Amino acid sequence: MTSATAPLWPEGTGLPTRLWRRFTAWRRTRPFWGGLLAILAGLPILYFPYANLTLGGLTMALATTGGAGALVIGLLLIVLGITAWFQPMSRVFCGVGVTILTLISIPVSNFGGFLAGMILGLIAGGMLCAWVPLSPEDAERAEAMIAAGPPVMNHWAADTEQAPAAEAAVEQSTEPVAEQSTEPAVEQSSPQAPSAEQAGGTK
Incomplete structure (x- = not known):
């Protein structure tokens, strides 16, 4: 990433913000x-x-x-x-x-x-x-970014919104693993009871 393709400052309606965005676009070229x-x-x-x-x-x-x-x-x-x-x-x-x-x-x-x-x-x-x-491809991408002006804060907000959903998905994926790890232990312990009764009957 170069200074020409770096994200711009979030959009604003004030005159200082618009002037700063124009100066930044001019400075990068x-x-x-x-x-x-x-x-x-x-x-x-x-x-x-x-x-x-x-x-x-x-x-x-x-x-x-x-x-x-x-x-x-x-x-x-x-x-x-x-x-x-x-x-x-x-x-x-x-x-x-x-x-x-x-x-x-x-x-x-x-x-x-x-x-x-x-x-x-x-x-x-x-x-x-x-x-x-810049190369023609990077120049076109920089001009598109300057025209669109994607707010940086929106990307941060999207990341913060996706974080709880990702944690919930991780918790749901770990619960079946814990259940599967306990069930075979119970099934393996149940066949041991008839073996004790058979040992008493043979006596």
């Missing part, structure tokens, strides 16, 4: 998490070279000669993440681009945003390259 991590990786790379740290009356600037390069790398990472969302077929290009830009940010942008952007960028690049769309 594209490398959502890889694009999100690429966007998050671009934020620290873009921020730290232009950030000022104030300690009391002392202001520390982290800007370096690579400030313009950090700006370009951060913006490109954000653009590639958004592109992977809206153009899933370009996922490999976006993944390779995110990985290369993340490695370039190590010497250019304060070790890739103090390792935060570097780690997120490398993970995002791997996820974007590894993501594959």
